[in-house]
Amino acid sequence: MPGERKRVGMVVRLRPELVDEYVERHKAVWPEVRSALRKVGVRNLSLFLSGDLVFMYMEYGGKRPFAEAMAEYVKLPRVAEWEDQMKRYKQVAGGASAETGFSEAREIYHMD
Amino acid sequence: MPGERKRVGMVVRLRPELVDEYVERHKAVWPEVRSALRKVGVRNLSLFLSGDLVFMYMEYGGKRPFAEAMAEYVKLPRVAEWEDQMKRYKQVAGGASAETGFSEAREIYHMD
Numbered sequence: 292m293p294g295e296r297k298r299v300g301m302v303v304r305l306r307p308e309l310v311d312e313y314v315e316r317h318k319a320v321w322p323e324v325r326s327a328l329r330k331v332g333v334r335n336l337s338l339f340l341s342g343d344l345v346f347m348y349m350e351y352g353g354k355r356p357f358a359e360a361m362a363e364y365v366k367l368p369r370v371a372e373w374e375d376q377m378k379r380y381k382q383v384a385g386g387a388s389a390e391t392g393f394s395e396a397r398e399i400y401h402m403d
Numbered sequence: 404m405p406g407e408r409k410r411v412g413m414v415v416r417l418r419p420e421l422v423d424e425y426v427e428r429h430k431a432v433w434p435e436v437r438s439a440l441r442k443v444g445v446r447n448l449s450l451f452l453s454g455d456l457v458f459m460y461m462e463y464g465g466k467r468p469f470a471e472a473m474a475e476y477v478k479l480p481r482v483a484e485w486e487d488q489m490k491r492y493k494q495v496a497g498g499a500s501a502e503t504g505f506s507e508a509r510e511i512y513h514m515d
Binding site: 298300302313314317320325328329333334335336337338339340341344345346348394396397398399400401402403 | 410412414425426429432437440441445446447448449450451452453456457458460506508509510511512513514515
């Protein structure tokens with residue numbers, strides 16, 4: 292992994308009654324969403340589920356600040372539509388990203 | 404990243420009054436713990452904090468099942484002592500690892 296990559300951790304709580312449907316939807320993430328993530332510099336992205344809690348890990352290798360990359364991401368084709376649909380499954384907390392509903396977590400340890 | 408690596412996500416809730424101390428302790432993880440993780444095949448491990456929730460992401464490249472690697476990990480020098488100390492900060496849930504207090508999460512999406 293190149294040293295300049297930023298590791299990003301994000302978290303969101305799902306509506307308990309919609310967890311299964313959220314999982315199903317992620318078996319068929321739209322190709323445009325995947326392309327958009329890669330286009331703005333995101334790699335090695337994983338989503339994990341524990342109860343009704345989802346956390347996301349990704350690596351960001353772009354030159355711009357991460358927030359700018361995310362702002363571009365949501366403007367790419369079909370992304371806003373996907374994210375709007377995904378927001379229905381989420382209990383969005385204060386301080387969460389308006390676009391994705393995820394809250395950024397703080398990295399407190401790393402070992403290569 | 405070699406294709407054979409397994410991605411592992413784990414989660415644990417901290418005792419709210421001990422969050423700051425847990426963060427401090429992770430500024431000085433014992434070198435033996437780091438060596439033990441690497442010895443059993445763990446790479447690219449990150450811990451993230453969101454409120455009193457900690458989630459861990461790591462990549463496991465060993466040939467044995469991951470559970471066997473973890474069983475060896477806790478037997479390596481000073482590891483059990485470190486993990487015992489860390490358990491004090493955690494609200495260990497049912498189904499969590501007896502050794503580390505973390506519960507394994509389920510990967511529901513991945514994009515290279």
